[in-house]
Amino acid sequence: MADPERDPPIPGTTLFDGDAAVKGYALNAMCYSFNDTANRQAFVDDEAAYCAKFALTPAQRQAVADRDVLGMIAAGGNIYYLAKLAGIFGLNVQDVGALQTGRTVAEFKQFLLDQGKELAHG
């Protein structure tokens, strides 16, 4: 657990710590299984059954059903594992960034580009 006195919360940021790892274990285990193409297909074929097989919590199941990335993180999802689920949905990290920040994908990409505008190269 973070000590909020020593480590004040970082806005818009969830540290994936022991609490999150415990809470998110089922969701992250399901996402880890997607390293196997047969498991990705099984999820696509019957999403509800596949989620049930991994005993997702109701909050995790709802977040997956809603493609709600912030909800998955709140339910203990870790982005390295969630990225594998996002791949099944055809979402790359700009799409995921847009979903989490309330931007369109074009706006999110521009937000990234704008941060490089002031740089001199080298």
Add this chain to the structure above:
Amino acid sequence: MAEIVGAYFTSHVPAIGGAIHRGDQQTPYWKPFFDGFVRVHEWLAEVKPDVAVVFNNDHGLNFFLDCLPTFAVGAAAEYHNADEGWGLPLYKPFAGHPDLSWHVIETLVADEFDPATCQKMLVDHALSIPFELAWPEVDAWPVKIVPIAINTVQHPLPSAKRALAFGRSVHRALASWPGAERVVVIGTGGLSHQLDGARAGFMNPEYDRFCLDHLANDPDALTHHSIHEIVRLSGTQGVEVLNWIAARGALGPTAREVHRNYHIPISNTAAATLLLDPV
């Protein structure tokens, strides 16, 4: 005696692999990043390494949360990539150097570090992409590897101070290895980026510059920030700078910057490439 010929650092964003696969290196989006590798290729041809000690982080290919080591040293005769969940073309396998791996492990434990030891270890884009960038279009990698994985996934992460001390222990191992190998140290990942949360897309050129400016001559400066502070300054995945810090420790006491390139953005990441010579 083995010779440490230098250190090479670069970001390892998965999208770089896609750009290489498509041949997009000279397109306007990618050119500023890939142009930073011309000097890397020249330098590697000059220093001619035959072994690479690679500090990197697993992204849920080899390790899951059921058993997640803080530091893990590969001790396999070969290392393979596998499907990371996206069904992409697999990266080439690597030859290992088990004898050197065990010497590194023995030195680390003698120095009171406690790494996991892996006689089997899948390696993901964090290891393969820096090699694809360094040695494009080779059929087989010209170096054997000793891969070292640092946990950047699940907090608590090792502190920057611990990562640097761990790297310095690896340096003692390399400096005491009786073989004639020419060793390049590699640190992969970073720099600032955050993939998750409402702050997704965060980058911080000011902190990245601080890291790049101090890595050669004063790496201890990077250890004055706690992990929490590094996340604040660098993003949730910016903590991959731990790989750079450990690699800097493994290079040795003194270093000189040979080359750097820094570009925003590559995918969601502030991408950096750096070469250091030992002094």
